[in-house]
Structure formats: structure tokens, C-alpha cells
Amino acid sequence: MIESGGLASTATGARVQLSGGKLTVTDGPFTEAKEVFGGYAIFELKSKKEAVERAVAFMELHKQHWPGWQGETEIRQQTFLNGNAVGAD
Numbered sequence: 114m115i116e117s118g119g120l121a122s123t124a125t126g127a128r129v130q131l132s133g134g135k136l137t138v139t140d141g142p143f144t145e146a147k148e149v150f151g152g153y154a155i156f157e158l159k160s161k162k163e164a165v166e167r168a169v170a171f172m173e174l175h176k177q178h179w180p181g182w183q184g185e186t187e188i189r190q191q192t193f194l195n196g197n198a199v200g201a202d
Contacts, residue, residue: 119193127161129168130185136172138165143187155191164188 124142154171158164168186175182192198 118191118195121190121192123187123189125161126187126189127165127168128185128187129165129172131172131176132183134176134180136169136176138169161188161190 122142126141126143128139128141128143130137130139156164156167158167165188168188172184172186175184
């Protein structure tokens with residue numbers, strides 16, 4: 114195994130959605146869904162606000178370079194990384 118991790122509840126997360134050429138931001142919590150996990154990126158950021166700003170910028174790139182593309186980015190805090198609590202000494 115290369116990496117493993119745990120995620121915080123969706124209650125503390127947010128989603129940035131691009132649909133019909135419009136971006137929307139929705140705070141969690143979210144109901145469970147049967148959707149495809151298409152990839153992930155890990156950033157070290159100072160706040161949820163900063164994470165939302167980065168996600169919006171990321172989705173703006175999709176809007177600019179792939180007109181008509183629709184999708185969603187979900188923001189979740191990582192709570193465990195390779196068996197260790199994130200933020201623990």
C-alpha cells in the first residue's frame with residue numbers, strides 16, 4: 114500500500130458543483146449516494162474557506178477548458194494518514 118487515510122464526516126465538508134455552466138457551493142452534511150469516485154487531490158490548507166476557494170478555482174478551469182463538462186468536487190478534511198491522526202505530534 115502506498116497511502117491510506119480517513120475522512121471527516123460530510124457535515125464538515127462542502128461541495129462545489131459545475132452544472133449548466135454555473136458553479137454552486139453547498140455546505141455539508143450530504144446524504145450517501147452511489148456516485149463514481151473519479152480521483153482525488155490532497156492539499157495542505159489553513160481553513161475550509163481556503164479549501165472552497167481552491168475548489169472553485171479548480172472547477173473554473175474545467176469550465177474554461179472543457180465547455181459543457183459537468184461535475185462536482187467534494188471537500189473533506191483528512192483525519193488519518195497512513196494510520197496516524199492528522200495534526201497529532
